[in-house]
Amino acid sequence: MSAPTPQPNHAPGPAAAVWAMLLALTAGFALSNAYRTVAAILAAPLSAEQGLSPQALGIFAGSFHLMFGAMQLFMGIAIDLWGVRRTVLLASPLAIVGAVISATAPGYGTLLIGQSLIGIGCSPAFLACTVFISRHFPASRFASVSGIAMTVGTLGMLFTGTPLAWLVQSTSWRMAFTVLAVMSAIAWLCIWRTVHEPALPASTNARKENIGEAVARFGSLFMIPHTWGIVALGFVCYAAFISLRGLWLGPLLISRYGYSLVQSGNVALVLSLVALCGPMAFGRLDPGPAHRRRWLVVCTLLFSVLFAMIGFTHNAWGNIAAALAIGFLSGYLILQYADVRNAYPAALTGRAMAAFTMAMFLGIAAMQWFTGLIASMAEARALEPFGPVMYGIAALLVLAALAFTLLPSPPKHPAALQPHQS
Template sequence: MTDTDVVPAVPAAPVKTPPDQRRRAWTVTALLVVFMMVNFADKSVLGLAADPVREDLGLSASAFGLANSAFFLLFSICGAAVGLLADRVRPKWLLLTMAVLWSLSQAPLVLGGGLAVLVASRVLLGAAEGPAFPVAQQTTLSWFPNHRRNLPGALIVLGITLGVLVAAPVLTWVIHEHGWRTAVAVVAVAGAVWALLWIPFGGEGPHAGTRGTGTPKPVPADGPGAGTDRSAHGSDADPAADNRETDRVGEAAEDVAGAGGAARGTPYRRILATRTWIGATAAYFGTYWVIAFCLVWLPSYLHDGLGYSSATSARLLMLVWGLSGVVVLGQAGLTGWLLRRGSSSRRARGWVGGVLLLVGAGACLALPAAPAGAATVVLLVAGFGCAGAMGSVAATTVAELAPADRRGGTLGIMNAVVTTAGLIAPTLVGHLVDTHGTAGYRQALLITGVLLLLGGIAAVTLIDPARDARRLSARHAGPLAPDHDAPRQLA
């Protein structure tokens, strides 16, 4: 047994969160789930409309793949930049700005235009959506202490699945009945409506670091004006207020220290050099490759590569994303149960997420050789469905590793690296299909299986946030300061 196996994952005396703060926390979480639903409806609309778009604009598979890859041209850069900015600017306003830009960027495509307008619209949309996942995770997790983050973190990832599950039937109907440009208008309006709801109800929680300082941010539970300073009233005036303040101090201390003692002010370069960050990022890269494949090419693969009708392809697409949602929630429940029983995050997060990736890898590698029929469907659903949970695992793992004042930047940089998969996958698959026909899909599946295999191995072998947090704390503290009260010794 290693020293990391005995690190308690749950505080010895968990603090109680006031009911009004809990309600606000879950309200914000629900809004951010819808935020991610809109985000992935935006992403999926072109994949659902692949054939009409290609026919309307006269695009080859390579050109269509390039147009979708253009979405990720600024996606990663903006994800990292805004992630770093989120450590200094309130994420509430960053999220609002993103949602408004989503709607504005799609307006030209609604009005008309060809390939140039399509590419420009997707580039701008990608720039605005790049920071969405890390900033949404940062904001959600700011409402919960480490041992309670698995479910809210998983729900944000579930928003991806729900977005596609809702978008697939609704947008498919809109595309067939009213055209693909109308479908783009629908998702643009959805982003604007969300922005209007976020203004009064959004915000950060008590586990968000104060921008640019090393002290916890005292966010009120009931919104503006509710969080006045009660320390001057004393316990005689309001004992409950003192208890809440004690709870906040205790929970803030957990954020300052992290699971293993990572200190505020730790340089980003040291966090990014840890085995945990590298392992989580490598594993999440495989997951995002699957997401990009599913969004852009899975509908075409089901229809053209496997010969299913449009209606059957839509049902299978929903089945894939549905299983992904079940796996995400199941992983969150299992991880939370393991943490409550005292398991280390290495096992509860790294091993659970890694094993799911390995299952997905096996299914994808077996799929090209499987006979047509039920076996193909089972392998397809298992291969793509089991890979989705790693997004939640990676986010909660990195949030545990990084101190609160470095969490936004650390998550943003991870997301920037990971989402390069979205830049590569659509173009590569399109090239394979143009070059090899339907056999190109089989080659793409083998590439996907190898990436999931490597990611699963990385998760199982490298992720250990408690170990790396302790090492970060020791390096950040540096050598012990000399004791000036001790007698001087002769050289």
């Protein structure tokens, strides 16, 4: 994929218009956050109605992320060839269709189809925001502006806390998808009315590749040695947080401590509020390229310790405190995006962001399947499943930190990497 070509770092219009466009794009990102965390609240009612095993729940939750991650390559190419606005407007209706299918699904198979369509429809959501920021804001502000966008996007998780738990308990899990479909349609209209990117310069248009060439150039990114450490860390870290918030938090509180659906929703709401603060805090605390990678390793190891604490400590308040700490610490994802931006020359930045985002969401799908398998194996041996699940996540985080540390690091001057060498 040829990179979504970095534009000169000036706004395409008044600053207020740029921020309005970014806000509209983050509305779509907020809905994708709601969809990816809905399983934490729906797990119990779905298990009761559909008789789903923990492994089936993991596949249900992971199907969104599998399609979301798999489509990053194609969405990156589409953003490059057709722009942010057109790509988002063409893909997003699939999320609406998927939500309607999920709301009316007669069985598990149809639910998986609905989740997959939602994943495809939401797939350009965050990539569109990061590319837009990289095009229209100075490089020195990338981490801080991305932190703001991620914070606004995290508002979508608030809906999948207490409000969704109350809605599901009062009506049914189907109503959750109905409301999300309506909210997705409203977000689509906001983007349609607000986001209007300027035409790319003629010289940029002349450099466009066809889809086959773009795919080949995207694949060549993995010939750069330091890509693998970046991908390894991205594959695990955000997946750990979403697996807790988006799948296991509700079942853990309900099964381990007897919480009601609304009570577990209250905890999810507070966790989401705490998670709102993380990206902005880490965006402002960004230590810069010289120390950023060390911070990433330390934060990943702290993540691992917190997950192990949830597995080991059978105390409701202790588990909740650890979950809240995980929510805040998850904001260090913004440092990973800043690391990707600094690890490649401008001509490769778009492809690198797409590859990182793809790894991140394929990682979520893999981790939710993997933790569902662990839980099913534990239950088959008459064991409480949440300890093994949390230990498994902690072990994966340690392995990711080791890979990031031991695999090659980016050169000090990434501009030396020419696109034809990738």
